Amino acid sequence: MESTRVKDRIFLSSPHMSDEGYEMQYVQEAFDTNWIAPLGENVDGFERELAAKVGSKAAAALSSGTAAIHLALIAAGVGAGDIVFCPTLTFSATANPIIYQNAVPVFIDSNLETWNMCPEALEHAFAKYPEVKAVIIVHLYGLSADMDKIMEICNMHQVVVIEDAAESLGTYYKGQHTGTFGDYGIFSFNGNKIITTSGGGMLVSDQEERIEKARFWATQSRDQARHYQHSELGFNYRMSNIVAGIGRGQLKVLDQRVEKKRYIYDYYKRELGGLEGVQFMPENDWDHSNHWLSAIILTDKVRAGDVMTALEQVNIESRPVWKPMHMQPFFEKYDYVGENVAEVLFESGVCLPSDTKMTDEDLERVVDIIKGLWSNS
Structure with missing residues (x-):
């Protein structure tokens, strides 16, 4: 039979939720204290704990990895007509935020040694487009890109580097977490990722003031004023305290x-x-x-x-x-x-x-x- x-x-x-029920402990605390909105101890705690885990100075908990890439591009000063290098072998979420900024993607090939961005193709791209504003690197399926070669090329051209580590949380390149080599790193907690919050993302950087600015943009760029005042374009990109509670529990496993x-x-x-x-x-x-x-x-x-x-x-x-x-x-x-x-x-x-x-x-x-x-x- x-x-x-x-x-x-x-x-x-x-x-895959933890057998120990870590996630529900944090979620229950959010319910018990009535911190359900996109702020609260779980959001703050998840930012601190994720940053500490990967070795970044600061992190901003956001609604998705895509939102994190978008805010990284804004923080990098990418705007209309700017060129951004992006791996061609990736999910569209890597490339879409380039279009959100009315910028121009140029797609870079992979190599068989890493399945990630080919350093030689990247050099050819710089020769063709020396005015490039930013480079997005992806660590495909958890495989690290060849960061020494890529960062050497990018540093030589003094270009902003954004690491899309959506698939590589927990991956190390020469003992250092992926997502922490460039100016900005992003992680995803979508339902299929190695840990999940059901949906959500994180932007990390050693530039603490830029992360603070990203948090401001992500909360509709609401100015410090008694009334509702907005001097910059904002976005509804903050992670909820409930979702962040799931993330804190997931991070433990x-x-x-x-x-x-x-x-x-x-x-x-x-x-x-x-x-x-x-x-x-x-x-x-x-x-x-x-x-x-x-x-x-x-x-x-x-x-x-x-x-x-x-x-x-x-x-x-x-x-x-x-x-x-x-x-x-x-x-x-x-x-x-x-x-x-x-x-x-x-x-x-x-x-x-x-x-x-x-x-x-x-x-x-x-x-x-x-x-x-x-x-x-």
């Missing part, structure tokens, strides 16, 4: 979540690494990845679509690698610098289920389906 377990959905990456994500990656690599034509996302000596998602690329007769279809048929979720921004209908009119490495990763890549609630039985189930494709090909 077929096990009912086979019918259970295995998710790509779903919310971040290290556990990283450990499990890395376990999942190691399991897949051990079981699938010997299959012909399977290459895993890269690991470098300087990168200690949180392995938010475990991803592979396929270079043989079994294609990415075959793997995703086979998994979906047995109720297992997987995803393609991000479709590059320069291939997206909305963004294809903007310039792209590179040699189509990102396109290859997109066309041949699969993100495997990496849910931290997965059991070894779940992992075995995924692996057996994939191995079966090779046995039958």
